[in-house]
Amino acid sequence: MxxxxxxxxxxxxxxxxxxxxxxxxxxxxxxxxxxxxxxxxxxxxxxxxxxxxxxxxxxxxxxxxIRYMPDDVNFPPALTAEEILQLLGSLKKESAKEREKVLKRVGLWDYRKQRVSQFSKGMRQRLNLAQSLLGKExxxxxxxxxxxxxxxxxxxxxxxxxxxxxxxxxxxxxxxxxxxxxxxxxxxxxxxxxxxxxxxxxxxxxxxxxxxxxxxxxxxxxxxxx
Ligand SMILES: Nc1ncnc2c1ncn2[C@@H]1O[C@H](COP(=O)(O)OP(=O)(O)OP(=O)(O)O)[C@@H](O)[C@H]1O
Known part of the structure; x- marks a missing residue:
């Protein structure tokens, strides 16, 4: 490659x-x-x-x-996990169904309405993982x-x-x-x-x-x- x-x-x-x-x-x-x-x-x-x-x-x-997962992301703390993926998902032209799939895959579906400021480090990293899974690159x-x-x-x-x-x-x-x-x-x-x-x-x-x-x-x- x-x-x-x-x-x-x-x-x-x-x-x-x-x-x-x-x-x-x-x-x-x-x-x-x-x-x-x-x-x-x-x-x-x-x-x-x-x-x-x-x-x-x-x-x-x-x-x-290329899809990319950085080592440290400062997600906007006032946004929820769902809103962040919505934002990134629209940039990547990914559907709501696809966003639901990745949030479930990283175990954050039940926390999707929670602000990222309330997330633990591991949860933020899983959201970081979720955004990198969005897309078909x-x-x-x-x-x-x-x-x-x-x-x-x-x-x-x-x-x-x-x-x-x-x-x-x-x-x-x-x-x-x-x-x-x-x-x-x-x-x-x-x-x-x-x-x-x-x-x-x-x-x-x-x-x-x-x-x-x-x-x-x-x-x-x-x-x-x-
Ligand atoms: N932006 C930068 N300005 C100056 N030096 C840098 C910069 N980025 C990396 N370096 C230097 O280049 C070398 C390699 O750094 P790099 O961050 O690529 O290592 P790494 O393998 O990712 O390390 P770590 O596991 O500690 O994150 C180091 O000596 C580092 O100080």
């Missing part, structure tokens, strides 16, 4: 990405993994076109339409979708993303958690200090090593293996 070729993104003091080359394939669930400051959000901003690289290029084999990009979700909703999120894949969509999500990436994703793009440490099908990446899990492989690659 897209190839990153020697991507560089510099900020005034920091390097967001440094010579990052990778391939992301269509119809897969892709984990964009890495620690704090690895470059995940930087890469997402390049993928959604919010920023341009200073060097290298993104070569889209097929340019998909081919590629779903999610920045830290597990943020603020409890164990049950993380399990539900996995289910929801599998459903997206079954509908033929491509999902790319960022995460700090390699165990979560391994449980859910088909493919991995693991960044470390702005560089690509691993990229490919998780099974292939692991089978080329003696490691059973990505976390062990990551520790080995960065020289912290026990």
């Amino acid at each position: 897209v190839e990153g070729k020697s991507l560089v993104k510099k900020y005034s003091e920091h390097q967001g990405l440094l010579d990052a080359s990778f391939t992301l394939n269509e119809g897969r669930i892709i984990a964009l993994a890495g620690g704090n400051g690895a470059g995940k959000s930087t890469l997402i901003r390049l993928l959604i076109g919010e920023e341009q690289p200073n060097g290298g290029e993104l070569h889209w084999v097929s340019v998909p339409s 081919q590629l779903l990009i999610m920045d830290e979708p597990t943020n603020g979700l409890d164990i049950l909703w993380i399990a539900e999120l996995k289910q929801i993303l599998q459903e997206q894949k079954e509908q033929g969509k491509t999902v790319l999500f960022s995460t700090h958690l390699l165990s979560f990436a391994e449980e859910l994703a088909d493919d991995i793009l693991l960044l470390h200090n702005g560089r690509v440490l691993m990229n490919g099908a998780i099974q292939d990446v692991l089978s080329e090593t003696s490691c059973e899990h990505l976390e062990e492989l990551f520790m080995q690659r960065i020289g912290l293996a026990k």
Whole structure:
């Protein structure tokens, strides 16, 4: 779907990405993994076109339409969940039936008349998830979708993303958690200090090593293996 070729993104003091080359394939669930400051959000901003690289290029084999779930949304606090989805739904030309479907899917149908200011963090994140599920765009990009979700909703999120894949969509999500990436994703793009440490099908990446899990492989690659 897209190839990153020697991507560089510099900020005034920091390097967001440094010579990052990778391939992301269509119809897969892709984990964009890495620690704090690895470059995940930087890469997402390049993928959604919010920023341009200073060097290298993104070569889209097929340019998909994109749905996006940011890591933090400040929904207007005085609006209800229903009103927010109505607003976003009308921009995306999605029907009331579709809005009802996604609100039910994220467990907020019974809370649809409640103002967002009264929502817990997890409920706001589920509303964020709901808005990203509205629409039929081919590629779903999610920045830290597990943020603020409890164990049950993380399990539900996995289910929801599998459903997206079954509908033929491509999902790319960022995460700090390699165990979560391994449980859910088909493919991995693991960044470390702005560089690509691993990229490919998780099974292939692991089978080329003696490691059973990505976390062990990551520790080995960065020289912290026990
Ligand atoms: N707008 C910006 N201005 C200056 N530096 C930035 C900016 N955005 C990112 N950086 C720097 O680029 C590097 C990568 O940051 P980025 O936010 O992409 O990492 P991340 O993997 O998303 O991290 P985290 O998991 O902590 O959110 C960091 O060193 C960060 O300080």
